[in-house]
Amino acid sequence: MNNARKHYSMKSNRTNVITFAVLIFAFVLSIGVGKYSLSIEDITKVLKGTHENQMTINVFYMLRLPRSIMVVLAGIGLSMAGSVYQTLFKNPLASPDIIGVTSGANVGAAFSIVFISGNVLSVVFGAFLGGLLALSFVIGIVKFSRTDNVLTYVLAGIVINAISNGILMTIKYFSDPLNEMGAIEYWTMGSFGSITGEKLKIILPFFIIGMVGIFLMRWKIHVLSVSDEEVKTLGISVEQSRYLILLCSTLVVASVVCVTGLISFVGLVPPHIARSILKRNDFNTIVFSGLLGAILMILSDCIARTILPSELPISIITSFIGAPYLAFLVCTKKKI
Template structure:
């Protein structure tokens, strides 16, 4: 009962934060007025909604708020899932190379002049390839050593990072290079309804698939032998889970660039609130992730006149937390 209440409270807090965020910006709009604007197609407000108010709230800010929540929820859900599948609390989409692989696919698509769906396909393909390479390396060397998995992620991330640099070197410095650099830093500045729908489709569908499998992920986190003893098809289930997580991360990278550390840090915060049971941990991670990235994006777009890239802010928060986690893991070992 307590855990259900936690999920309800987080969902309510996220909804309130989203509505409040719609009123933040160069044109500040009160909380109640935002609700009136959103409800105006169905309920006539006391003061008629002006075209400017509708444009600011519904056309400019709403897609951006939706994208920040979807991206944060998707990355956190993917991080919690990967930590369970690999039985390693120090794993995240960035640590295991998914983000670097997806970034290479995205820069390759930008170099080729592809947009939207053309960006998502290569990002997904190379994000999944990076994850499979890390998984293959770690299982070939040692199936139980945490350090091997982390080092495999470092190797694969470095390889795809070099390919990203190669794409930047080959790009036109006047045209495509600035687009690549800005995209790689991570931002929702170019958010629109098309990108929001493009992100929503894989995040909602694949996220729902992961949530339906969360009790099986509990079993996977016990170890392969125990899972097989309970009748779980370990190899097939792991492939399905990896495909779903790669699709979520690749979709996020395709529409908003590299946003690191969310999938590593937020699941740990969720674990402190909900415990290690993935049936509770994964929904709480998704809600916390959406709330976290929404707040970070609000800071990015309101603190200064020039928008701060999200990748910078999330790295400033995530790297110290990751260092503390490594130190605690070393002490426990």
């Protein structure tokens, strides 16, 4: 048994190191790709402070670096949050977008834009509150139905998404068509085009708080993946621990979508790939899914800003990647 655990630990660590190396390469690629291309030599000179072209320096520090950092944070955050949801709910389809968390967060962000203010701090709070309410409604519907299975969570997510879309359309109706309408449409499609260093600084504390909470409660996440009865025998408060972990995960999701908008399937696909590679469902798998999510997000973002003369919304790319993968799992009848 000890040899098996040691072998798995070595395999997991090796896989994470290799994946992290790929992520670093993808991150550098993300900084260089765009209408104004930056070579490795340009990036090196800018970091050393020896580059003479002020335009290149401005593009690196004001556009590419904040955007690439946000892309990585979005991939890590959404994928790890999705993996945490799946572990806690013991449900392979419990991703932030399918169970309605991201839809609720978008409604909260839109409400803040129209009825409160458009500053990033209020939008973060609105997105967090909207995502938390959506998650609470899903849990309530599942408990009221007294059937804790995959179909119940999917149906509850469909209900919450439908309600969120209805509220979102109502908010659009009362919004200013010249200013607020465009901002709301931005949230529903998702984009990294408006990321700046200032926005990154504002959301970073919320993201870090959520992620630190997830890491501090990592052993509880693993324990809560078994039956509630077994957890109670260990002296752990099931409801309190579950809600604290979900609060942290929802804060991570809200901190991302409040500046990027809705990003589909990133919270669903990487956790499945991670479990299929590591053949486990522990916290190492959650971390691995975050690394995979960051790589997927970087590649999607590079495609979104290079495939056409004008930049595509990021959810278009992730949907074309995620939906066929989910269909493949269903058609091959693999355990998801």
